[in-house]
Amino acid sequence: MNEDDTPTPNGIRHLYVHFPFCARICPYCAFYKTRGNATEVARFCEALVSEARRVAKKFPLTLETIFFGGGTPTVLSTSQLKNLLGLFHEIFDLGALREWSIEANPGSVSATKAAALRDFGINRISLGVQSWDNQLLNLLGREHDVTQAEESFHIFRSAGFSNISIDLMFALPRQTERQWHHSLQKTIALQPEHISTYCLTYEEDTEFLARFARGEFAINDETEARFLELAMTTLERVGYEHYEISNYAHPGFRSEHNRAYWQGADYIGIGPSAFSTLGLERWQNVADHHEYARSLFANESPVASIEKLTPAMKRTEHIALGLRTREGIVADTVDQNQAEDLVSNGLLSLQANRFALTRAGKLVADSVAEELL
Ligand code: SF4
Known part of the structure; x- marks a missing residue:
């Protein structure tokens, strides 16, 4: 990844x-x-x-x-x-x-x-x-x-x-x-x-x-x-x-x-509604400060939902988030033909084995990411 x-x-x-x-x-x-x-x-x-x-x-x-x-x-x-x-x-x-x-x-x-x-x-x-x-x-x-x-x-x-x-x-x-x-x-x-x-x-x-x-x-x-x-x-x-x-x-x-x-690093979030992500697991605290406090004072977990991420979901996030950055994404994470088409259209650049949005690509970033997912 x-x-x-x-x-x-x-x-x-x-x-x-x-x-x-x-x-x-x-x-x-x-x-x-x-x-x-x-x-x-x-x-x-x-x-x-x-x-x-x-x-x-x-x-x-x-x-x-x-x-x-x-x-x-x-x-x-x-x-x-x-x-x-x-x-x-x-x-x-x-x-x-x-x-x-x-x-x-x-x-x-x-x-x-x-x-x-x-x-x-x-x-x-x-x-x-x-x-x-x-x-x-x-x-x-x-x-x-x-x-x-x-x-x-x-x-x-x-x-x-x-x-x-x-x-x-x-x-x-x-x-x-x-x-x-x-x-x-x-x-x-x-x-x-x-x-x-x-x-x-x-x-x-x-x-x-x-x-x-x-x-x-x-x-x-x-x-x-x-x-x-x-x-x-x-x-x-x-x-x-x-x-x-x-x-x-x-x-x-x-x-x-x-x-x-x-970059997809692990992080812990605390407080109501906060997300945490560790490897292929993501969880979210309850989005209600009363319930949040009640659970903690009762020595219970404030986590309200847990999601198992698949490698495919992680790849999607990696492309969607990485593409927004100046460094872009490692070239072999996406379909080469599609990416090459976007390069020909002036929306992506390829440098040091990474695809990144060009100036024109930044103006339509969401649709470029969709093409690559
Ligand atoms: S409601 Fe609060 S958190 Fe939301 S934008 Fe306004 S100041 Fe920020």
Whole structure:
């Protein structure tokens, strides 16, 4: 399959932590998230620590990356964060840790909180800016405005973070190319080390999907491709490497944690709704923070479902995820004739025995992957 998809003798190297609470629920979001009161949040944190102890006992972990996402982990107070992160240091061996990311939303950040995150070993911030346009932020239901987003970025910089990623969204309803260009330029001016750009998708069980179904919003493949192309051109011109369809980084600042997912590495996820994958087995925790806490306090497993992966499923994932990366996939994992056709059509390139998407191929990445599956 690929070079990284078996557990190393040294153990599992990647941990995902899902924090399910947000200050406000965005109408396009399909992650498991909810608004919780102080009692629920405190109870959840206790349960999370309990699961952390459980997995540290059960699995050989030599953590190199941790991604603390959600939800919005930075809605925790500074003392709650200190307590939680301090316990992670006690529970896990973090001697080999290279990257510890946290998702942060503008509006939930203070200088004290940023300093605490830094002191407790977090070294990468993923800041959910989404847009530098107040009208679009309003449409997205975000709780922050442009001024707060800029302030939050500077708070993290002043606290000493030298690896900050900014998340942006494109192909939003009524978003113009001019607005998207402005968002990209504004982001570049701040000089983050990493930028993620996500095309809006209309996900099940979201208010945006209902609005789409009512005909209030529309999808236009050509517009999406133009926005992606504008991002590629604008960001590459100023030195960001386009190392995955949705991700750009200055040299040396690619996300190690996400790279592990894309390469099919094993990982453990804790928290409600979190997935774990170990070899040919994938399981998911219950997507309900009440049930999650109840099971852990009763000393029961919070796992709700287990899936056996077949080599064919792993191959499909390898192609779909690997193809999105700059390195592409090992040539002999796909049908040579089909791949050669895509090379002739200018959608794939073949270099050092790997097929990778060309610039034109990136604009139709999903259909290229479908051809190869
Ligand atoms: S802040 Fe993030 S996780 Fe929370 S609702 Fe919005 S998009 Fe979803």
